[in-house]
Amino acid sequence: MTRWSGYAGKRCFVTGAASGIGRATALKLAQQGAVLYLTDRDATGLEQTVADARALGGEVAEHRALDISDYDAVAAFASDIHSRHEAMDVVLNIAGISAWGTVSTLTHQHWRSMVDVNLMGPIHVIETMVPPMVAAGRGGRLANVSSAAGIVALPWHAAYSASKYGLRGVSEVLRFDLARHRIGVSVVVPGAVKTPLVQTVQIAGVDRDDPQVQRWVARFAGHAVSPEQAADKLLSGVAKNRFMVYTSPDIRALYLFKRLAWWPYSVSMRQVNVLFTRALRPKRG
16 A cells, blocks of 8 residues: 555545535645535535635636546546546545434335435446446545444434445445555444534424424434544555544444444443434323
């Protein structure tokens, strides 16, 4: 693996750049002298990130509002980039959406949208941005943002976990497939992060305005790290070519618990599932 010399001058493609971890990562890269290629489906938020990155002295070579679940849109952007610029040095798949629910409350659209955006979206980016990196022969980095729900069985997360476990699997295979090309592959597994996703997550069959539900969501957010903290962990882990990058120590500990003590983990997760279900199904008067 090529010795990593930092992000200065590196061409970095970032999805989800309009908000949350994606925006924080883009701005930190701008501060470090990277050349940015940014996308998000939120055109207004993306323009703000572009303006803020340039205000920090960063170079935004290309940006485009698009939905990464749309292969043709991603492929067209990639084609335009490669017609004017060299291959990327760093590809960061950060964009994602979330929905929680039980098998009885999740709709087909919930399942479909999780896979389309969280799994197929990064795959669209990988298949259009990584082959030119291989052909360039300079090495580089690829990072895919999975989730704590991509390594442990969080309650009501089946649809979300389907996409995030899948992305972890893709990342693990590519870790070895791309090693011969000196491209390091990382999978980032955030726990709670203070992003708009926490406040807007769809909870199928649950009234988000119910006071008890709001209290539970507030408690969840209270344990969250900031997007800036998550971005620092992401960029540091990717630079060091770590495979699994954690944004908080509690997720690392929980995953270790699962791997080393399956039976106690199973009992604990059953109890957590019961408590979670009680919290999100408040009694009506």
